Amino acid sequence: xxxxxxxxxxxxxxxxxxxxxxxxxxxxxxxxxxVKLPPDxxxxxxxxxxxxISAYDKNGPWWAWNWLKVGEHSxxxxxxxxxxxxxxxxxxxxxxxxxxxxxxxxxxxxDCSREATxxxxxxxxxxxxxxxxxxxxEISRGDWVLMRTDWxxxxxxxxxxxxxxxxxxxxxxxxxxxxxxxIDKGICGWGSETISxxxxxxxxxxPPYPAHTxxxxxxxxxxxxxxxxxxxxxxxxxxxxxxxxIQNGTxxxxxxxxxxxxxx
Numbered sequence: 001x002x003x004x005x006x007x008x009x010x011x012x013x014x015x016x017x018x019x020x021x022x023x024x025x026x027x028x029x030x031x032x033x034x035v036k037l038p039p040d041x042x043x044x045x046x047x048x049x050x051x052x053i054s055a056y057d058k059n060g061p062w063w064a065w066n067w068l069k070v071g072e073h074s075x076x077x078x079x080x081x082x083x084x085x086x087x088x089x090x091x092x093x094x095x096x097x098x099x100x101x102x103x104x105x106x107x108x109x110x111d112c113s114r115e116a117t118x119x120x121x122x123x124x125x126x127x128x129x130x131x132x133x134x135x136x137x138e139i140s141r142g143d144w145v146l147m148r149t150d151w152x153x154x155x156x157x158x159x160x161x162x163x164x165x166x167x168x169x170x171x172x173x174x175x176x177x178x179x180x181x182x183i184d185k186g187i188c189g190w191g192s193e194t195i196s197x198x199x200x201x202x203x204x205x206x207p208p209y210p211a212h213t214x215x216x217x218x219x220x221x222x223x224x225x226x227x228x229x230x231x232x233x234x235x236x237x238x239x240x241x242x243x244x245x246i247q248n249g250t251x252x253x254x255x256x257x258x259x260x261x262x263x264x
Contacts, residue, residue, distance in 0.1 A: 024256035028075040033158040045071030072251040078243035079222030083250040087216030095249030107144040107239035116149035116172040124174045136234045141186030148229035151193040173199025176210035183218045191223030
């Protein structure tokens with residue numbers, strides 16, 4: 001009865017506008033930045049394509065609809081455990097087998113925007129997280145943790161978003177020790193505003209791509225290409241990140257949202 005009453009109060013606050021819904025999603029289309037992998041290492045995901053089936057014409061006189069060519073990890077997207085070799089054995093590690101309760105949860109936002117602006121290769125460490133916890137309270141089991149860098153503001157240009165040179169891509173991310181610290185705290189998942197849950201130079205770290213390797217090994221989830229984390233409080237918001245229920249899906253584009261108290 002208490003839960004039912006609280007849900008009723010929540011619904012009233014939502015309808016009344018006292019709870020705000022924040023869109024954390026980039027537009028998905030032909031200009032969406034996609035990850036570029038070295039040709040000698042792997043095949044890259046294709047660019048997003050949108051094709052018309054009909055548009056109130058002879059192919060469908062009363063309706064308009066499209067078909068898409070899109071990778072599972074294009075745009076703002078969800079990484080399932082089987083996306084990475086370290087998580088491939090999890091029976092509940094695909095987008096169609098993950099318990100749906102994992103797609104909704106409390107979220108903590110660690111603001112690294114100042115550091116990432118000064119250093120595009122900035123790495124979040126355990127000390128950074130502990131300093132954040134000292135100010136905001138400890139990260140709890142079942143929480144999501146997101147790294148705010150304001151990198152989403154580069155999303156309009158693939159070159160600026162990927163930020164690559166002869167040494168590879170340069171974007172902020174976590175150290176392996178930081179990710180392991182969060183896993184040990186029992187988080188649900190980890191997310192970033194960059195093209196990947198890892199730093200641009202994550203391939204040269206130990207282990208390579210530590211966020212992918214460690215998060216998915218622990219049967220946790222990743223989020224990439226998030227937007228508008230600067231509109232969320234450090235803690236107290238609720239995250240909603242449901243992937244499409246793709247059969248044996250390794251991930252999915254999502255419409256990520258957060259619920260937070262409207263600021264006066």
